[in-house]
Amino acid sequence: PRLKAMIAFMHASMHASVESIRQYLESVMGLKVSDGTVDNAIRAGGDGLAQADAELLAALPKEASVHVDETGHYRNGKLLWCWIFVAKQYSIIRTGLSRKAEVLLGMLGTLFDGLIHSDYYGAYRRFKKWAQAARFQFCLAHLVRDLKFLAEHPSDIAKAWGKGMLTLIRKMLQARQNGANSKEVE
Numbered sequence: 253p254r255l256k257a258m259i260a261f262m263h264a265s266m267h268a269s270v271e272s273i274r275q276y277l278e279s280v281m282g283l284k285v286s287d288g289t290v291d292n293a294i295r296a297g298g299d300g301l302a303q304a305d306a307e308l309l310a311a312l313p314k315e316a317s318v319h320v321d322e323t324g325h326y327r328n329g330k331l332l333w334c335w336i337f338v339a340k341q342y343s344i345i346r347t348g349l350s351r352k353a354e355v356l357l358g359m360l361g362t363l364f365d366g367l368i369h370s371d372y373y374g375a376y377r378r379f380k381k382w383a384q385a386a387r388f389q390f391c392l393a394h395l396v397r398d399l400k401f402l403a404e405h406p407s408d409i410a411k412a413w414g415k416g417m418l419t420l421i422r423k424m425l426q427a428r429q430n431g432a433n434s435k436e437v438e
Contacts, residue, residue: 259290260297270294308342313361315339319369320376322351335359353378360386396421 262268262276270290277283277290312318319338324331327348334347335355349355353375360368365385370376372390380386399421402414 256293256296259293263294264297305344308344309359311342312337312339312344312359313364315366317367317369318360320356321370322355322373322375324351351375353382357382392421 259273259277262273263270268276270287273290274285274287277285317340320335322333322335324333325347326332332348333351333355334345335349337344337346337359344359346355346359351373356375356379360379360383362382363385364383365387367387367389368376368379369389370391371394376388376390380388396418399414399417402410403418405411405414
């Protein structure tokens with residue numbers, strides 16, 4: 253069991269390939285095993301976590317606050333998406349999914365009434381139509397990035413609006429840093 257756990261750890265946490273693990277077992281530990289044996293050990297490690305995973309999945313829609321993000325990666329030439337859902341005391345990661353709002357629907361459900369912290373990719377706004385009680389806190393860094401883009405836009409109106417919004421955000425952050433309340437900043 254300890255060897256299986258070590259193999260599962262090497263694969264999941266160290267991102268070691270089956271081949272790399274097999275080579276490690278042979279050259280460092282003197283164990284000759286097949287790739288299939290390594291793969292079976294990895295799967296056994298995951299199978300042992302199935303109950304805990306199911307419990308966390310059931311708890312996720314009841315959370316008051318969840319940070320969510322998705323990122324793409326290629327596997328064997330195919331674009332896959334990795335989603336992470338971070339609650340106060342645990343995180344759930346799912347890979348191989350699409351980037352569609354249906355992932356949020358499947359993970360959080362229509363009754364989710366907590367706060368979602370995320371960038372403002374369209375899937376989050378679409379999810380709001382299904383989970384109408386959900387609240388959203390969008391990432392300030394993403395907003396600032398887009399406002400900087402607008403501040404350099406060819407359109408004078410867009411440029412002025414972007415610069416004005418950036419000025420307001422700077423004032424807000426300065427007030428927060430100085431411990432001032434919003435009435436002190438004009």
